[in-house]
Amino acid sequence: MRLRLNSRRRLPLTAGLAALVSVAAAITTAQTAQAAAPQILTFANKCVDVRGANTGDGTLIDEWTCNGTVSQQFSIVPLGNGFSLLKTYANKCVDVRGAGTGDGTIIDEWTCNNTVAQEFIV
Numbered sequence: 001m002r003l004r005l006n007s008r009r010r011l012p013l014t015a016g017l018a019a020l021v022s023v024a025a026a027i028t029t030a031q032t033a034q035a036a037a038p039q040i041l042t043f044a045n046k047c048v049d050v051r052g053a054n055t056g057d058g059t060l061i062d063e064w065t066c067n068g069t070v071s072q073q074f075s076i077v078p079l080g081n082g083f084s085l086l087k088t089y090a091n092k093c094v095d096v097r098g099a100g101t102g103d104g105t106i107i108d109e110w111t112c113n114n115t116v117a118q119e120f121i122v
Contacts, residue, residue: 039072040086047072050109055090058097061107076122083119085112093118 040048042063049064053071066072070089077085086094088109095110099117112118 038074038076039066040074041066048074050088050090053089055088055092055109057092057108057110059109061094061109078122079119082121084122085118086120086122087112094120 042048044063045066046063047066049062049069050071051060051062053069064072073089074094075087077087079085088094090109091112092109093112095108096117097106097108099115100106110118
């Protein structure tokens with residue numbers, strides 16, 4: 001399954017990834033349980049990708065040409081409060097570094113830790 005980010009303007013890579021926070025506009029399928037590893041597409045028709053398929057905390061999340069690898073597969077886990085976790089193939093969570101709110105804040109993968117930095121509207 002591929003999911004497309006609904007963004008009409010071009011953004012710098014970090015801002016584009018920060019748009020991952022607005023995945024609500026990107027993911028249009030109804031999901032009530034952990035979903036089977038969809039790909040998330042950016043406005044450029046590229047996939048959101050865990051850099052280098054690394055599994056360590058702090059690994060950056062980029063956009064990359066879609067290639068069907070596990071580094072581009074994410075699970076969506078509803079939390080029941082209107083928010084969801086986005087899990088990587090390594091069972092880590094997509095994370096807004098330091099719970100930052102500024103433009104250009106880094107998006108990475110991190111051990112799931114029940115903080116707002118890992119909650120997304122889906």
